[in-house]
Amino acid sequence: MMRPFSQSTLKLTKVAGAVSATCELSEAELSKIEISGLTHNDSQVEPGDLFIAIPGANRHGAEFAMSAVSKGAVAILTDSAGAAYVQGIPVLVVADPRRVAGNIAALFYNEPMRDLSSIGITGTNGKTTVSTLIYQIFEAAGRDSGLIGTIETRIGKDAVESSRTTPEATDLQALSAVMRERHMRHLVMEVSSHAMVLHRMQGAHFAFVGFTNLTQDHLDFHGDIESYFAAKAKLFTYEFADQAVINIDTEYGARLADKTELPVISLSRLNPQATWHFAEIDTSGKQVHFKIRGSGGMLIESSTKLRGGYNLDNLLMAIAVAVESGVDPVDIAAAVPALSGAAGRLEEVSVGQSYSAFVDYAHTPDAVSNVLESIREFTSGKVIAVLGCGGDRDSSKRPLMGQALLKGCDIAVFTSDNPRSEDPSQILKEMVGKLKVSEPARVIEDRKSAIEYAVSLASQGDTIAILGKGHELGQEIAGKKLDFDDRKVLAQAIAGVK
Structure with missing residues (x-):
């Protein structure tokens, strides 16, 4: 610590x-x-x-x-x-x-989070990307900031690997005190539903809290989707925050915007009644060109290399939070084209091949569908996707993830993720269920072999998507964590390295 x-x-x-x-x-x-x-x-x-x-x-x-x-x-x-x-x-x-x-x-520590203009982001998908984008905007604007999340913890330019999405309460307050001592202006962090239920956020307070979306995940912990939503919603109270930034395009976002006691800044990709919304989106070029309307009719025009509707949602929240935090919109528009998002989130792997290849952390049914839908938008050939489900986690989403995989791509490869203490073959059986997996689709338990098989099928104009583990550097099997980086394995497979 x-x-x-x-x-x-x-x-x-x-x-x-x-x-x-x-x-x-x-x-x-x-x-x-x-x-x-x-x-x-x-x-x-x-x-x-x-x-x-x-x-x-x-x-x-x-x-x-x-x-x-x-x-x-x-x-x-x-x-x-x-x-x-x-x-x-x-x-x-x-x-x-x-x-x-x-x-x-x-x-x-004398409530350090109140001295940092702290920002907390929650939701099933998008927490890491939104937090990283906000942090990148702050840094580009010359505002030294701290970042706490799934991938890493950063204090200005210094970074260490994170052990969990949201730290235990004593660690969080100590880290916040270090950031204050080093004169950080902001703290941007991910807030998990586990952290809310386990009281890790007691003593924390944010200037803004953001809600991205809510889809099925963690039901092994919460029991049902309403309990999961209630855990997220608890963050949107005066106990923890001053103001809410909520994407209202989903059922749970709209419900939260109506339910919360906090003042709401609403976000939408298409609804012009939202405080922040897209006025124009052009996906025809190599970058997505857009116009955003914000508070008071403000117009921000820029372009981004981030692809997919869900990434536009993530970017919209990041821009809105940055503006509401006092960053000059002109500076934001200038910074956006260079924003890279988070590691392992639709991260491209290229070693000179004639087709595209990406690694993504998608590990919920909704995330899998969104990523594959986005990839489809810019793929002229086949979409080839590799996906597994984690062990010792919400097993009810396994068949749903299998359905999302098979429906969202041309060639589906079912494989292992992090089986942990479970039998990987049993996880795959639950994932595949009654789905018809016929050639060239396959079930290949060994993840490395599955990735190599996907690569063997790719040709010019195709896109390969390796889903589920994203930035992770290991694979947990039978109580052991083995070195495994999807990005490295994919690059070696493309290059023909055995």
Whole structure:
């Protein structure tokens, strides 16, 4: 975990009072103890820390409390079950340590997200691309910014690989404090539905929150689509934000715009009643030329190398947020042609071949359909697509993804994604279901072989799409993460490298 260079201290009495914690020590005794940091991870404990022991799916964080003490933790915050693991150190007890961790961290770091003009983006698809585009616009306009998301965490020009889409609450507040210390003007981040349910956003606050769309995903975690929507919608309250930016072209976007208590800036690809909408889209050239109408009738005209209607939606949100954040529209129009979007999102792989080849992270039925539909727009020949479904995740979307693959391309190749602990052949059976997969379409379990087969079918004017893993650098099989980069494997296959 990255921490700010200069940190203050906080008396344990103030921590206890802020979250209504109980403790066997008296208030006078607690007032003599100060914390100089905090974390939920015992491996990240530094001397003087408060260790927040959170119950997990398999083990209680308090099982690691004495490890934290050995590294210098001066107090533990946990629930009553966790307190039983701790001896010889002050213990603050609360009903739900996960729920209060973010509030304690925000208190300790003095609410850094409010000093950064922070922007949070949520939705099933598009979070990474929208966040990256906003970050790129800010950087082009000379506004040093931080970025937190699925692929990476950036502080200005410095970048590290992200371990999850949205960090745990203690890490998020620490990262925000580092960004403030380094004089970043903005923080742009992805907010997952898991983060909302697991209270990682407690203590967070945004100037703007954006909603891209909502389609089937993560139902293994949320149970049903309405619970999934409710998790997203919770971000659009005054507890977490000042203003909402919502794409109203989908059912859930329109519902959220009506439901939220926040002031709404609406977005639409075609609806001229939306605050921000496209007035003109020309896809006839190598780049997409467009005109956008915004607040007060503002007109922004530019062109982009990003393809597909969903990417135009992503770009519209990025432009709207940037303008509403005070960036000069003239600067935005000048910057847009150079914007590249996020890694592994319709990312082209070219080694001089006569056909096109792309890698994309699409891993929901809707995303698969959208990507293939977009590729179809600029492909004169065949669309050849390779796709698998991940293990230990929402299995109900597998047949839907198989249908989207078969319907959206000319030649479908069904393969493995990240099977994790599941049997890859069983995942493929669920994905294919009752679909008729006949030559040249195939089911090839080994992902490398599937990619090589797709390449063997391609000729001039065709487009190959390798879907599902995007930017990922590994493949998780039976508890092991093996090196695997779709972009590298695809390039080697095209070049004939064995």
